[in-house]
């Protein structure tokens with residue numbers, strides 16, 4: 001694991017999206033553990049870092065397979081709670097269709113395994129000490145970003161590019177006006193470090 005900020009690490013072995021870990025004393029939260037295919041590697045990485053037994057929470061930004069896919073396996077290995085935005089939990093549980101036709105197509109090929117007893121987020125909660133969930137719909141209806149001190153774990157609400165903050169492609173945007181409002185919200189958080197779901201970590205003030 002790569003240390004990126006005091007108490008914050010970037011997973012090196014997750015597959016499909018960027019995964020992170022936040023450490024608070026004896027407790028550890030994993031943010032976006034990635035694709036199901038990478039779950040064994042994430043569990044190995046947490047084990048070799050001496051953190052697996054301390055994982056109490058898995059914080060998932062949204063229900064896309066490349067972010068939530070390994071959550072059930074990490075829960076199985078640790079007994080951790082799995083936190084997810086309410087609307088995305090409904091998608092995961094099959095109670096509402098995936099947002100956008102493109103996702104409905106993808107869902108026919110592979111749907112994520114559902115973790116047991118999801119903890120639902122509406123935004124405003126503190127699912128882990130020092131970590132706040134903020135509702136940022138648009139990429140998906142239940143998308144959450146998580147802040148910890150000067151860090152924002154942004155999932156796919158925004159991408160950091162050399163030209164500034166950008167949205168994900170339209171085929172992966174459930175509601176464009178919500179997505180734009182969420183981008184503005186993230187830009188205005190006052191966070192320093194953008195830890196996105198894809199691409200490298202960037203300093204927000206430089207975007």
Ligand SMILES: [Zn+2]
Pocket residue numbers: 062064067139156172
């Ligand atoms: Zn996504």
